[in-house]
Amino acid sequence: MSFRTLLRHLREGAKSVIRNGWMSLASITSIIVSLFILGVFILLVMNVNALADKADSNVQVNTYLNLNVDEEMRETVRQEIESMPEVKSIKFVSKDDGLKELEETLGSEWLEGYSEGDRNPLPDAFEISVIEPTTVPFVADKISALNEKYPVEPILRVKYGEGTVETLFKITRTVRNIGFIFVAGLALMSMFLISNTIRVTILARRREIGIMKLVGATNSFIRWPFFVEGALLGFFGSIITVGLLFAGYQRLFAAAQADMTLAQSLIPLGDLWLLLGGIIIALGMAIGIWGSTMSIRKFLKV
Amino acid sequence: METVESIKANYVLGSDEVIEMQDVWKTYPNGAHALQGVSVKINRNEFVYVVGPSGAGKSTFMKLIYREEVPTKGQISVNGFNIGKLKQRKIPYVRRNIGVIFQDYRLLPKLTAYENVAFAMEAIEAPPKLIKKRVMEVLDLVGLKAKAHRQPSQLSGGEQQRIAIARAIVNNPAVIIADEPTGNLDPETSWGIMQLLDEINFRGTTIVMATHNKEIVNTMRKRVLAIERGQIVRDQQRGEYGYEF
Numbered sequence: 001m002s003f004r005t006l007l008r009h010l011r012e013g014a015k016s017v018i019r020n021g022w023m024s025l026a027s028i029t030s031i032i033v034s035l036f037i038l039g040v041f042i043l044l045v046m047n048v049n050a051l052a053d054k055a056d057s058n059v060q061v062n063t064y065l066n067l068n069v070d071e072e073m074r075e076t077v078r079q080e081i082e083s084m085p086e087v088k089s090i091k092f093v094s095k096d097d098g099l100k101e102l103e104e105t106l107g108s109e110w111l112e113g114y115s116e117g118d119r120n121p122l123p124d125a126f127e128i129s130v131i132e133p134t135t136v137p138f139v140a141d142k143i144s145a146l147n148e149k150y151p152v153e154p155i156l157r158v159k160y161g162e163g164t165v166e167t168l169f170k171i172t173r174t175v176r177n178i179g180f181i182f183v184a185g186l187a188l189m190s191m192f193l194i195s196n197t198i199r200v201t202i203l204a205r206r207r208e209i210g211i212m213k214l215v216g217a218t219n220s221f222i223r224w225p226f227f228v229e230g231a232l233l234g235f236f237g238s239i240i241t242v243g244l245l246f247a248g249y250q251r252l253f254a255a256a257q258a259d260m261t262l263a264q265s266l267i268p269l270g271d272l273w274l275l276l277g278g279i280i281i282a283l284g285m286a287i288g289i290w291g292s293t294m295s296i297r298k299f300l301k302v
Numbered sequence: 303m304e305t306v307e308s309i310k311a312n313y314v315l316g317s318d319e320v321i322e323m324q325d326v327w328k329t330y331p332n333g334a335h336a337l338q339g340v341s342v343k344i345n346r347n348e349f350v351y352v353v354g355p356s357g358a359g360k361s362t363f364m365k366l367i368y369r370e371e372v373p374t375k376g377q378i379s380v381n382g383f384n385i386g387k388l389k390q391r392k393i394p395y396v397r398r399n400i401g402v403i404f405q406d407y408r409l410l411p412k413l414t415a416y417e418n419v420a421f422a423m424e425a426i427e428a429p430p431k432l433i434k435k436r437v438m439e440v441l442d443l444v445g446l447k448a449k450a451h452r453q454p455s456q457l458s459g460g461e462q463q464r465i466a467i468a469r470a471i472v473n474n475p476a477v478i479i480a481d482e483p484t485g486n487l488d489p490e491t492s493w494g495i496m497q498l499l500d501e502i503n504f505r506g507t508t509i510v511m512a513t514h515n516k517e518i519v520n521t522m523r524k525r526v527l528a529i530e531r532g533q534i535v536r537d538q539q540r541g542e543y544g545y546e547f
Binding site for chain 1: 368395421422427
């Protein structure tokens with residue numbers, strides 16, 4: 001196809017977008033709605049994933065030892081845990097260290113007197129990190145089971161952030177699934193709206209198409225302006241969507257930064273915007289072109 | 303039946319057929335047999351009238367030539383293309399050999415006369431320089447150069463048909479298919495159109511014209527094909543209309 005022909009197709013396609021005013025607006029709006037929701041879901045998933053990562057790195061298994069465990073026993077337990085393949089590292093926190101930590105968080109005036117002599121009520125403990133966060137519950141069970149191995153139970157209690165990990169994974173999965181269904185449905189709706197808009201163009205130009213075919217225009221020559229029209233509708237819709245998402249997220253991000261408690265909860269996207277924008281625009285244009293293909297196919301037979 | 307004149311014409315221009323039908327049948331999905339075993343040859347540079355009662359199969363005959371319809375059975379070749387077996391994507395290239403004119407002109411109302419003619423060249427992606435030159439040339443031939451920038455609504459019926467003719471010949475087709483081109487025009491205007499078609503024929507284009515106009519057929523004598531009940535019942539050089547209506 002020559003450059004001149006391409007220009008002609010672009011011009012014709014753009015003309016119909018303008019000529020079909022309201023229909024075009026409806027198509028663009030439907031694309032905005034579906035892609036905007038898609039964008040929101042993508043951002044949500046990205047943030048939940050980041051949150052899950054952060055939570056994962058915080059996950060550790062705290063194992064408190066019984067008061068009657070002596071140094072030798074303590075060492076045996078340490079080795080047992082360390083030899084578990086899931087375990088990344090283990091750190092011993094003595095009752096004195098524990099008390100110090102507690103003092104730091106709560107303030108020493110609350111704990112006055114406890115640090116003298118044998119009055120420290122805290123048990124010795126191990127802080128255990130695992131390689132794969134999902135194995136935390138399993139490792140915790142394995143450690144608890146050590147009690148059955150020895151005549152004197154060495155372990156007082158095993159504690160981990162029960163629930164948080166599972167919940168986060170569940171949320172991510174659910175968000176993803178719901179998002180997918182929602183977006184697929186909305187994309188289908190936009191496609192139908194676009195194919196309808198283009199059908200209107202085709203009906204209005206049936207005579208023109210008939211003459212083009214009569215004088216020997218090829219199908220692709222006839223089809224191109226409609227492709228352009230669909231792609232333009234998709235492009236306008238997705239560009240606006242990217243703008244809305246960007247502006248909205250930036251404001252939310254700024255607001256979160258201002259509020260100390262939320263400061264860490266939204267991730268800065270930076271260059272990822274280019275990727276996200278690219279995906280949304282490509283998708284919008286694909287929806288538009290698909291919609292136009294649906295409506296011209298049957299008009300071009302014969 | 304061959305006349306001295308047609309033999310002479312064939313001798314001068316060569317006798318190769320531009321349209322050939324062999325035992326062509328057309329049955330529509332509703333069961334109507336529009337054509338039943340039609341065989342005919344039309345030579346290069348011939349002018350052929352197709353006459354017959356309404357509904358006898360004239361329109362189907364014409365539509366088969368420009369491949370608006372496909373035969374149920376039989377072979378059709380137009381300018382060397384076997385159009386019965388043609389692949390879908392090759393159809394446009396066959397149509398470029400055929401110019402079609404209708405009773406209702408079928409111009410695009412929003413375009414000027416010039417644009418209507420140029421449109422046919424743009425649609426087959428002709429180079430712009432050529433388009434400008436050629437469009438003015440054919441507008442001159444049909445006598446409407448001065449009204450090139452008027453829209454169809456500003457032109458008379460005869461003038462609109464002249465634009466349609468200009469559009470049909472602009473791509474230099476081998477054949478013109480004219481389906482009752484004077485059907486909507488008064489007698490005087492009709493003669494103008496006929497003279498124009500005769501001129502185009504004289505310049506080397508084959509013309510196949512369906513008509514109900516007795517006066518034209520009987521005055522401007524050409525080959526006549528009469529179709530009745532889907533069959534060619536008469537094929538006459540310098541023939542006459544042969545019906546009372």
